[in-house]
Amino acid sequence: MAHYSINFAPLSVGGDTTALIGRQPYDDEHLRELRQEFSRTHVFRRDQDTIIDIPIRDDREPLGNLREEIDLAKDRLMLPSLFSSALLRLFSGQRQILSDRPVSVLGDASRGMIGHSALPSWIQKRTGLRFDTRPIYTKNRILGVVCEARSKNLVLGTCADLLSKGVSLEGRYVQIEVQPYDTRLMTRRRLIGKVREVRGDDLVLEDHAEGFETVAARDAFLEGRRETLNSCVRQILGRDAEQVLAQAEALEAEFHSGPKRKEQIERALDFLRKKDLEAVPGAKVTIGETLSSAAAGFPSTETIPKPFLVFDPSGSRKDDWAERGIKKNGPYDQRTFSPKQLNIAVICQAHYEGQVDRFVAKFLDGMPDAVSGNKIPRYGDGFLRRFQLERPNLEFFTARSSSTDDYQAASHRALSKASDEGFKWDLALVQVEEEFKSLDDGSNPYFATKSTFLKRDVPVQSVLLETMGQPNGKLVFSLNHLSLATYAKLGGTPWLLASPQTVAHELVIGLGSHSVSASRIGARKRFVGITTVFSSDGSYLLTDRTAVVPFEEYSDALYATLKRAITTVRKQDNWRSTDKVRLVFHVFKPLKDTEAEAVEQTVKDLNLDNVTFAFIHIAQSHPYLIFDNKQKGIGYRDPKKGVLGPSRGLHIKLGDRESLVVFSGASELKQASDGMPRPCLLKLHRLSTFKDMTYLARQAFEFAGHSWRMLAPEPFPITIRYSDLIAERLSGLSSVSGWDAEAVRFGQIGKTLWFL
Incomplete structure (x- = not known):
């Protein structure tokens, strides 16, 4: 039997567990003010319509007018907040603290996951730990700490620092620093706008927050997004960048692996167990072992069996593996699906027509020669044979370029042909590119083409040019998924x-x-x-x-x-x-x-x-x-x-x-x-x-x-x-532009899975 563990360790409190608390009426703004002024001497928590406060120093009294004594070992309402406060006191001055709810800390910068002699120390990829408190219920309610290891990208240098390194800022969003309510926490950052141009020592912004038409480069920072950090590394390191980024990616992948994550979590909890963590003076917090199925009290566990899929109306043809079931039995509605001979319009860029033609042939007829490790052709049957269809009427309509206008023009030619000759397209197969995903939706050829056809109740199946160019060993899996989604969009019922x-x-x-x-x-x-x-x-x-x-x-x-x-x-x-x-x-x-x-x-x-x-x-x-x-x-x-x-x-x-x-x-x-x-x-x-x-x-x-x-x-x-x-x-x-929102709501297309 499998041996499971969860990154959850029970919390308990011992010693002198009696404490005096204060209560006062709840007000959101007042609670923020209390936390800002008394964060080092008191812990606060909202309890329905009241604010509870509890002193965490011997020389302080509760702030609330209504006072009562509680036993922290029995009344655990305050323990999560008190534990978080104890962690803040422990890590303050030792680690950079990202947040206090939940407590999140950064690992040592010297053990970061990216580095190069020419790379500034303020470009970092670091490990981090997050400590959440949650209850679970086995036989009794157990309060525990849930510890998680994460990675964090940081660009800590100012935009002035980046400019001095030759990094281009145009088109990048920037932030300014905001002081946190608790000075033990790292400064927060607020997004203020996108750089349109650099003018002297200032950044001129567009899409900006009110009052931030410009900002001094020395006061602005780039976001710590992965793509932003990678771009900075490439501009600073030039030819060495790809090797440095690949090494960083490998270290990050190792850090996120099961063994490394478990090791980090156990090491962090062991570190806390050795420290003198107190909820309040005299009341010590104890952290138990992480929950394991080898110990009593582990939550009830089961392995849910795979669901059975039905491939015929009588219910006699079933399988728990979709690929095997559809190949062996055909689709659920094979006897009733209509039409068997489809009219398919292919929309693609003119200079990719040959590649798209070859791909469509593989899609329709299959790839019997492309076998997997166990010598099985994963897409040997093809779309037509798998779904019991006849050879379709197929016609290409090419776009002169990748522009939205050219894609729409090709789509309109396809619709005009169907109208002139008195038939309807059953499917539009559209070649798109990965680059389209970075475009605004309104200028994305994918959405423009989809809009044009959906308004005429024609389902659209897009295919990335990059997918078409995959090696056969990968392409067969892409075609498996593509054929299934296409059949469902046509109104078919696979199972x-x-x-x-x-x-x-x-x-x-x-x-x-x-x-x-x-x-x-x-x-x-x-x-x-x-x-x-x-x-x-x-x-x-x-x-x-x-x-x-x-x-x-x-x-x-x-x-x-x-x-x-x-x-x-x-x-x-x-x-x-x-x-x-x-x-x-x-x-x-x-x-x-x-x-x-x-x-x-x-x-x-x-x-x-x-x-x-x-x-x-x-x-x-x-x-x-x-x-x-x-x-x-x-x-x-x-x-x-x-x-x-x-x-x-x-x-x-x-x-x-x-x-x-x-x-x-x-x-x-x-x-x-x-x-x-x-x-x-x-x-x-x-x-x-x-x-x-x-x-x-x-x-x-x-x-x-x-x-x-x-x-x-x-x-x-x-x-x-x-x-x-x-x-x-x-x-x-x-x-x-020109999309009709009623097309899906009231059109025939709304009765199909057009969105797959």
Whole structure:
């Protein structure tokens, strides 16, 4: 049996654990002022409508008027804040402290991961540690520290320093330093604008914050983004840069590997265990060993089996491996899919037409001679044979250049031909370039072409020129994914996900988001996508409408979608008002109580008497890591990928309302430098009335294996992933001049998975 450990170490407090606290009415601004003035003598915490303060020095009294004595060993409300304060006192003057909530510190600059004799010491790539405090619930509530090792890119020199080294600043965003409320912390930086030109000792800015038309170069700093740091290194070092960056990348990849991360975390916790950490004078904090499955009290663990996919309406053809199932059985709807002979328009740049032609032939007919290590042709059948299609009517329409206007002109010629000759294109296959991703959405040929065809209900499948040029060993995998997504965009059903036999009717609603902004200084606009899935006849089915709305309108859109879906599905499946119905919501952010209550009211209005709800926040950002100490790595030669990484399907239940689920594990990593696979944290809202976390975690895992975008499992359930894609694609299309937002909402294309 696998031996697991989590980067979580229990905290306890001993000695004289009684302490006097003060209470006063809560006010956000007042709390900030208290922290700024008394950060070295008191610890503060909000508790509902009050501010609690506790002195951390013998010579100080509580500040609040209402005072009471508590036992820190029993009442642990203040312990997380007190532990963080103890860490601040420990690291102050010893390490550079990035933040205090959670406490994050930088490693020694002398042990940085980038260096060269000609490189200034203020260009750094350093290790860092972050200490979070979190509770988990096994038999009892356990409060612990979650320690995580990270890397940090830093450009600490001023823009004047960079200019003296010959670094170009035009087009780069710059920041100014802002003093933190606690002088023990590193200065924070505030983004103020993008450099238009250098004028003497000043930087002239565009897309700038109010009052920052110019800034002195000596007062400005570049961001510590990876691409910014790399650009500085290239301009300073010239020919030596690539070797230096490659060495830094290798060191960073090693640092993020399972063994190195585990070593850093254990070393950090051992260091803290040897120190005299006090919550308050006389009350010592003790840090236990990291949680391990070899010890009692480890959370309940299971490996969720792979979900079964169904490849025919009778349900007799099933497989738990999508690639094998589709090759062996063909698509679920092969008998009913129409048309079998497709009309395909190929849009490409004229000087790449030959390369695109060869690629399209491989896509349609397969690559039987390209075999993998086990002598199996991974894409030997090709798109036509795999999905039981006839040879298509295919025509090329070339763009003179990579400009948006030329791509649109080629698209218009294709549509004119179809109109003149009285037929409709079933698919537009569009050649794009990696460089297009750096363009604004409004000037991106991909979105311009997609907009043109979607308005005429024609699905678009883009292919990167760089993908077309991949060696055959890689190209077969790209074609596997491409063929699947293309068939789904055409309205095909490659397979269905078998749903468990339950008494309850079930609807799963996914909410994903995407943020866009033409300006990094101005407000970002967030779009929310909504995906609805329901169970019927033993399979999970997507509903025929997708929705995307601005964030401010998502609540209304969610309720409207919910009403429409329930009304449609109850009629289709003949629900009675007394039938048991379960509604599961997968959301990209924690739902507010008011939102959960509004959903409940919406369902009551539909006269369903027996409904339970589960609201699950699928959190991608969290500090937890899972180590599988028996995972020696995958591959035949060193460095192996995924060493100490957990496998896909691992489920660790942190309590009745939290679970860690590995949607994409060690085997799914592409290469050793990808580091550690991370689990997702599933958090059940407290107002949920359906509370079976094991059922919900298994269901979410099944949806991660039900993507028609790629044959490999997704890193998140499709309920979230599809919603993210809908929001991302439609927010990009909205930037294109002449885009009709109603095209997807009311057009036939909205009933397909056009966004894959």
